[in-house]
Amino acid sequence: MATKIAKSLRPNSTSIKCGNDVTFAELLEYIVNNRHFTDSERRVNEHFQPTVFSCNPCKYPFDIIGKAETFAKDEGLILASARLLGEVSEGKQSDRILTEVNSLVDYNLDFKDWLGIDMPDECFSFIDVSRRLWKVFQLNGYIGDEVHFPEKQFEHLKDKASYKNELKFIIFELRKKAGMEMLNKWKQQKQRSMHEAYKTLPASLLEKFTTMFSYDFDLFQYERHPNWLRK
Template identity: 40%
Template sequence: MARCMKTANCVAILTLGQMIVVFIFIGLRWQTAHHVTFSDLSNRIIQDSEDHEKCYKLLQNKYFISNMATKPTRILTTATNKIYDEKWKSMQQRIEFALDKCSNSSDVKDITHRIQGIAWTSSNGNIAYCVTPKVGCTYWKRVFRFIYRDFNGTPKTPADIPRMYTHYGPLKNIKVFHLSEPAARTKMAYMKAFMFTRDPYTRLWSAYIDKYFLPDFWRTDAKNVVLSIRENATAYSKRCANDVTFEEFLTHVVRMSGSRMNEHYVPVHRLCSPCHMKFDYIGKQESFSADTKFILDDLDLGYLNNDNKSFADHVMEELKTLITYNFKLKSHLLSGCFHELDVARRLWLAFQINGYIPSEVNFPKADLMKVRHLNETEAVFTKLVLDQHNSSKKSSTEWKEQRKRFFVSAYQTVPLSLLEDVRDVFQLDFDIFNYESEPEELFYRPTSDK
């Protein structure tokens, strides 16, 4: 057998029993030679730099480089195959880049103490998704509910599962992994695992608009911001917390950086930690559609890409969903803290910020003032929003420019010292996921403002 193993074609003539013995022998020799296993990496705190380096080399060699080396070579016979192969290479480059940054960072050793994310899979599944709020998690939660039949009714596509049920409905078939537990991270090493990330600055801006400017967090985190950040806060602000500014929100994020942060703005490396876990795919919000299509195709779920709804249909659905969701929050807030006209005005501006309504169109206050009954406000407002969106002739480039203007303008109002603190809190995200930590458009300040 020893002579046979030296030949190029020996594996082909080995019996099944012989092959099993060979693989067991090789595995034992490998473990004996290396001593440190992936389980070691997940279950113990690395105390010295030598062990730290050894563990990360093991993670790199066993779970990344070897996997890439054994990936079957694709035959590029069509344009589709070439695109797929290029996307696959790009995905592997992201993983290699992240791992390289992890292995060269002095901050990595402390991450295991602060991991707070969760992953969705199923008791008999081989796919795991690390949930990253504000990075397309509604879409991916719908996909998981759909493929594992964790829904009510008879949805024909993932998009048919209601948003509220997607996030808050009971989980019957889906299993939740708490990634702070080493055993959960070890189990994910044997699944097809993926995660998504996003530029920290745009993620923070999105979290502020959706959760603080709009009423979702007024009864929870926004109150903590007012009480801890604002000096001489009024009784109304302490009670309703519906006037948190973007600067106050960022100040709160910085002050919370050393403790458990809300999942909607905690750094992504603390949610998914690609430094301590094996991921087969790392998607990005900035290329969400292309990354999603690739991941679904590679997981043999490509049929989910065959959505008959157009982009315009999805936008319309999103607008209606957000209006309904935010108006329903009235029943969860204290009396006097929710006013229909105020929430409608905020939604209008939020839709302008997100590039759904032209920024030059004024809020239709006069039309809403004509409504005789408060319970009709939502229906009238929804029609006004959809009509305005449908009548706009702006191109996708113009919508993108509009979103960017709001985004840059918001950060330009933030003191530079605070923006530098935000940069420091999310520095590892910038490094691992290859984002610019000091974009000139946000950090530039006229001399008089410095």
């Protein structure tokens, strides 16, 4: 998708071979520009479409509608409504984070294989993907911004399995050794990172993006113009 974005928004650029330098603003602009295409013409991944269109509550009779911010509470409500509270163990926050780290590492390092295309080495290397995942885990608040990517621990690695195991091991060990105070400090990074990213966007693009997801804001009770963004 990154190369499509680069070609669409800067067709005369010489840096569109990999699309690795696509910005957050360009991603949102591409999503907004291609929001009206039909399913057969879809140019935007369904993960970037308004939830109301893919999970229309008027079409599908959901019993409970939850969201990521209140997942722990929603999980208890779901188990209680199914009369399984106490029968099924509720996942701990730390367990969910480790599960997500595990799955993101596997998914992204396997990406080239299951995509089935021959990507240039400069567009996809295990070390580059590992660095990018490290940044993702920092943005998500799983590890601290102050913890630098350990380049030397990856220098001797050759194959994909080694990169997977090493990256997972380092992340898991960092979280295991961090105290609760440190983990909470890291957790706050996610909101701060999101705030900083959205503050870089032009007002006109923000307004288009807000309009595109207006039904989702109403359905899931999100603020269209939160105070932190106005400030």
